[in-house]
Amino acid sequence: MNRPDVKPERPWFSAGPTAKRPGWSSQALPHDLLGRGIRAPEVVARFAHGLALTRQVLEVPEDWVLVYTPGSDTGAVEAVLWSMLGQRPVQVLAFENFGQQWAIDVRDHLKLEPEVLSAPWGELPDLSRVDPDRDLVFPWNGTTSGVKMPNADFIAADREGLAICDATSAAFAMAMPWARLDVVTFSFQKALGGEAGIGVVAMSPRAVARLDSYEPPRAVPKVLRLRNGKGFDRALASGSMINTFSVWTLEDWIDGLEWARAIGGLDALIVRTEANAAALGTWVERTDWIDFLAADPASRSTTSVCLKIVDVRVTALDEAGRQAFVKRMKALLEAEGAAFDVESHRNAPAGLRIWCGCTVETADVVAATPWLDWAFACAVAELSR
Structure with missing residues (x-):
């Protein structure tokens, strides 16, 4: 196959971490607070401003609170698990890598006995088994499987347990059903292209009440503590930090939020994301060697689109061979500067994963697809040598 002529401008x-917003420049970020103490009033005010912008763009209900955590979304989820779980029985939806990880942490580290509802890669568990009397831990969008929740109907409006949602590859790209959720976590490094290292926890009044009334029977590491001696540490909701966070990372986050607000807010971000996913989907539908990992169109992710290679010359290989094939495609693409980091997650089945979130341009998705065909053809040709 001939090498394509046009490359993505932003491959x-x-x-x-995902692509920066269009037009991003480090020189546009404010520098005046770099080197200041993390507890300086001006710095705390800036972190509080970041929370306020986050609430506005994400359309978080006014009676919810938001806090920062260390460790990106992983830290945010762990802070919630360690600080809230244990009062009620727990269910975990484990249909991709991170849901599986939360199930392991709840069982092996918190020493609880969760009911784990699992499913093969590309599918959702039986959501009819979700028990409204139990706390529920689940990803809204499986970053490593390309499977998302089609809706929130499986979460009871009159539930007794808390619905704890890992939304890191859904927030700012999909509408969140706030009335059916109690905790929503995400990180700077996903939908808005922020730098890594800081997570966010958004909590409903029911979640805050859990922190106020329930003291977990375990030692909680300092960087995961959402409680003080009296219950929820309300200083965290005012821009105060659990530990020292990067001011540069915060300014980068604010830059992404201001861009999001300027282009039309959450609705515009969703439109951009869905246009990218649709462009990639058009290519998948006309290409015989590739298919979606998610079997059901209603549950296919529009952000972390995961694909499987269905050509018999590749499927005939063992898993190690398929992984090597994908690595060869990746090397070919990156050597040309045509597409970076398109391989599947290291714990997922061998395949491709194309981020289609709002900071990606649709024209770049379209421009990348002939290169995917080219890399596949080259890698297949090498198999027969």
């Missing part, structure tokens, strides 16, 4: 398709 960054990583699922995290």
Whole structure:
């Protein structure tokens, strides 16, 4: 196959950290607070401003609170698990890598006995088994499987347990059903292309009440503590930090939020994301060697689009062979500067993963697809040598 003529202007398709917003420049970020103490009033005010912008763009209900955590979304989820779980029985939806990880942490580290509802890669568990009397931990969008929740109907409006949602590859790209959720976590490094290292926890009044009334029977590491001696540490909701965070990372986050607000807010971000996913989907539908990992169109992710190679010359290989094939495609693409970081997650089945979030341009998705065909053809030709 001939090498394509046109390359994406911004060939960054990583699922995290994701592409910066169009037009991003480090020189546009304010520098005046770099080197200041993390507890300086001006710095705290800036972090509080970041929370306020986050609430506005994400359309978080006014009676919810938001806090920062260390460790990106992983830290945010762990802070919630360690600080809230144990009062009620727990269910975990484990249909991709991170849901599986939360199930392991709840069982092996918190020493609880969760009911784990699992499913093969590309599918959702039986959501009819979700128990409204139990706390529920689940990803809204499976970053590593390309499977998302089609809706929130499986979460009871009159539930007794808390619905704890890992939304790191859904927030700012999909509408969140706030009335059916109690905790929503995400990180800077996903949908808005922020730098890594800081997570956000958004909590409903029910979640805050859990922190106020329930003291977990375990030692909680300092960097995961959402409680003080009296219950929820309300200083965290005012811009105060658990530990020292990067001011540069915060300014980069604010830059992304201001861009999001300027282009039309959450609705515009969703439109951009869905246009990218549709452009990639058009290519998948006309290409015989590739298919979606998610079997059901209603549950296909529009951000972390995961694809499987269905050509018999590749499927006949063992898993190690398929992984090597994908690595060869990746090397070919990156050597040309045509597409970076398009391989599947290291714990997922061998395949491709193309980030289609709002900071990616649709024209770049379209321009990347002939290169994917080219890399596949080259890698297949090498198999027969």
